[in-house]
Amino acid sequence: MTETLAIQTPHVGHASEPSAASGSAPQHSVVFDVRDLVVHYGAFTAVREVDLKIHPNEITAFIGPSGCGKSTVLRCFNRMNDTIKGARVEGTVNYRGVDLYGANVSATQVRKHVGMVFQKPNPVPKSIYENVAYGPRLAGLRNKGELDAIVEASLRGAALWDDVKDRLKSSALGLSGGQQQRLCIGRALAVQPDVILMDEPCSALDPIATARIEDLMQELKAKNTIIIVTHSMQQAARVSDRTAFFTTEVNEANDRRTGVLVEYDRTDRMFANPSDARTEAYVTGRFG
Amino acid sequence: MTSVMDQTSSPAPVPSNELLEDLVGVSGRRRTKNAVMTGLMFASVAIIAIVLGFVLVTVISKGWGIVHTKFPHWFTDDIPPTARRVGPGMKAAIVGTIVTTLTATVIAVPLGIAGAVYLNEYGKRNVFARLLRFLTGVMAGVPSIVMGLFIYVFWVLPRHQEGLTGLAGAFALACLMLPIVVRATEEMLKLVPQNLRDASYALGATRSRTTLTVVIPKASAGIISGCLLAVARASGETAPLIFTVSVGASAVHKTNWNVFSGPNTALSLQIYANAKETLASAQDRGWGAALTLIALAFLFTLVARVMSARLSKKTQ
Ligand SMILES: Nc1ncnc2c1ncn2[C@@H]1O[C@H](COP(=O)(O)OP(=O)(O)O)[C@@H](O)[C@H]1O
Ligand SMILES: [Mg+2]
Numbered sequence: 207m208t209e210t211l212a213i214q215t216p217h218v219g220h221a222s223e224p225s226a227a228s229g230s231a232p233q234h235s236v237v238f239d240v241r242d243l244v245v246h247y248g249a250f251t252a253v254r255e256v257d258l259k260i261h262p263n264e265i266t267a268f269i270g271p272s273g274c275g276k277s278t279v280l281r282c283f284n285r286m287n288d289t290i291k292g293a294r295v296e297g298t299v300n301y302r303g304v305d306l307y308g309a310n311v312s313a314t315q316v317r318k319h320v321g322m323v324f325q326k327p328n329p330v331p332k333s334i335y336e337n338v339a340y341g342p343r344l345a346g347l348r349n350k351g352e353l354d355a356i357v358e359a360s361l362r363g364a365a366l367w368d369d370v371k372d373r374l375k376s377s378a379l380g381l382s383g384g385q386q387q388r389l390c391i392g393r394a395l396a397v398q399p400d401v402i403l404m405d406e407p408c409s410a411l412d413p414i415a416t417a418r419i420e421d422l423m424q425e426l427k428a429k430n431t432i433i434i435v436t437h438s439m440q441q442a443a444r445v446s447d448r449t450a451f452f453t454t455e456v457n458e459a460n461d462r463r464t465g466v467l468v469e470y471d472r473t474d475r476m477f478a479n480p481s482d483a484r485t486e487a488y489v490t491g492r493f494g
Numbered sequence: 495m496t497s498v499m500d501q502t503s504s505p506a507p508v509p510s511n512e513l514l515e516d517l518v519g520v521s522g523r524r525r526t527k528n529a530v531m532t533g534l535m536f537a538s539v540a541i542i543a544i545v546l547g548f549v550l551v552t553v554i555s556k557g558w559g560i561v562h563t564k565f566p567h568w569f570t571d572d573i574p575p576t577a578r579r580v581g582p583g584m585k586a587a588i589v590g591t592i593v594t595t596l597t598a599t600v601i602a603v604p605l606g607i608a609g610a611v612y613l614n615e616y617g618k619r620n621v622f623a624r625l626l627r628f629l630t631g632v633m634a635g636v637p638s639i640v641m642g643l644f645i646y647v648f649w650v651l652p653r654h655q656e657g658l659t660g661l662a663g664a665f666a667l668a669c670l671m672l673p674i675v676v677r678a679t680e681e682m683l684k685l686v687p688q689n690l691r692d693a694s695y696a697l698g699a700t701r702s703r704t705t706l707t708v709v710i711p712k713a714s715a716g717i718i719s720g721c722l723l724a725v726a727r728a729s730g731e732t733a734p735l736i737f738t739v740s741v742g743a744s745a746v747h748k749t750n751w752n753v754f755s756g757p758n759t760a761l762s763l764q765i766y767a768n769a770k771e772t773l774a775s776a777q778d779r780g781w782g783a784a785l786t787l788i789a790l791a792f793l794f795t796l797v798a799r800v801m802s803a804r805l806s807k808k809t810q
């Protein structure tokens with residue numbers, strides 16, 4: 207696929223800032239650099255002041271109680287918030303040196319680099335083949351042979367090829383929930399994204415289907431960077447390299463709840479000895 | 495082990511009266527209410543069936559004769575020029591109904607679908623969309639004869655005799671169909687789950703592309719049923735055609751395939767004109783036209799049902 211997002215000019219943002227805890231790593235070692243992110247829905251502030259860096263070829267998990275803004279933050283990485291009326295994003299989301307919310311950046315182009323898998327499997331009501339070919343077709347690919355090759359490679363990548371290779375032309379809606387979700391992953395892979403966002407991808411699936419998706423994520427890590435929102439701490443602990451814990455803070459003055467990022471660290475460290483009392487309460491199951 | 499033994503050997507528990515009443519005794523009042531409601535529902539179904547059956551039996555028994563004697567002349571001959579003449583010939587009106595309705599469909603369906611797509615996918619709740627929705631509602635309430643007059647004043651009159659064409663009739667019918675198509679389509683688009691749109695956006699599709707490749711196909715079965723409803727409605731309309739396709743209802747007897755020029759006629763107009771006549775010869779043709787119109791509407795419905803079912807099997 208053609209890479210058309212303007213990444214030729216990685217401007218070195220925040221260079222003067224004192225080096226962060228991880229040391230002054232070179233720019234390209236970070237996929238996303240989020241600073242002072244605030245997201246509003248109309249007059250309501252859903253999350254505020256989120257700062258975090260997403261590292262390449264890692265799985266980053268977002269955990270936290272429901273409504274704390276995990277999905278909201280996730281949707282900033284591929285500008286899916288643009289599709290929600292009234293949603294406003296402040297701060298910067300840097301993707302490999304490009305400000306995603308910069309003036310000339312096209313949201314549809316961003317989404318070809320940053321794919322997404324949703325909570326509820328959402329194959330479109332077309333054949334299995336057409337679901338996977340949808341993205342490449344959008345990019346203008348018409349050649350049948352090339353499309354066939356991409357479909358096969360993507361379905362293999364999503365560990366679904368053997369299940370469906372004999373019925374590519376039948377409706378995607380006839381697949382089981384777990385297969386549908388893998389199809390959605392395959393569909394995302396077909397545009398050869400750099401990053402894959404997953405918003406509670408297993409919450410509608412049984413444990414076996416969940417395990418298959420988790421295995422798949424480990425395989426995808428070789429090529430892709432993955433950010434996963436999960437409500438299951440066990441899942442975060444099992445699959446992720448880093449974990450970000452969000453929670454809601456209640457403003458006493460107006461009783462408004464706003465999501466905040468409490469702690470962000472390597473997953474093993476986060477679960478073994480969290481540095482914030484709220485994280486500890488959450489990961490030990492005393493809260494949320 | 496012992497606990498299992500205990501359970502099997504203990505005496506069966508005696509249920510309390512309250513529990514018995516609660517579990518067993520659906521109260522008498524509820525039972526009668528249920529019976530009455532069921533009865534009412536059956537009665538309303540029966541009334542609908544009886545009325546419809548009565549209409550069908552009457553139309554078929556009175557119209558069948560002229561349609562099938564000298565078959566297929568009913569479908570291949572022009573209408574006799576004088577009411578007095580006995581016998582078949584309704585081709586002019588059958589052709590007229592088909593071409594005007596078809597033209598109206600070609601005008602109203604794309605326009606109506608485009609309007610509904612704007613309302614549901616783009617405008618949503620903005621001022622213009624609200625206004626459009628309101629006007630669509632008003633338009634749906636305008637009597638069909640007013641639509642006919644409207645086209646007569648603004649399209650037919652400026653063109654004098656040349657203005658009376660199938661096209662003018664089609665315009666009036668399209669005005670009638672438009673709000674039905676917009677409403678039905680918008681309702682169907684509303685039913686398309688947001689997560690399908692999200693799936694498309696997340697792959698880098700634009701809104702227009704998403705609408706064309708995901709939203710409309712998903713809603714297509716419902717859109718087709720809605721459009722068909724509009725077509726069926728329009729094909730039976732008389733009032734919008736009286737001033738637009740010809741002067742008076744019985745002026746045209748010759749078949750005119752050309753919607754763009756020359757006056758035309760329609761089955762509904764022939765029913766209206768012949769029903770007014772005292773001569774049996776004319777009345778027979780009126781009944782025959784009624785039967786033909788019902789059959790045509792039935793055919794439309796059947797085709798749409800089949801298409802709609804095929805599509806929904808593919809997209810649901
Ligand atoms: N489309 C929306 N419009 C308005 N408010 C929203 C919308 N989506 C989410 N919110 C609100 O933003 C907050 C964060 O939501 P979300 O990001 O979905 O939380 P999480 O994914 O952590 O459960 C919640 O209070 C939620 O009600
Ligand atoms: Mg969520």
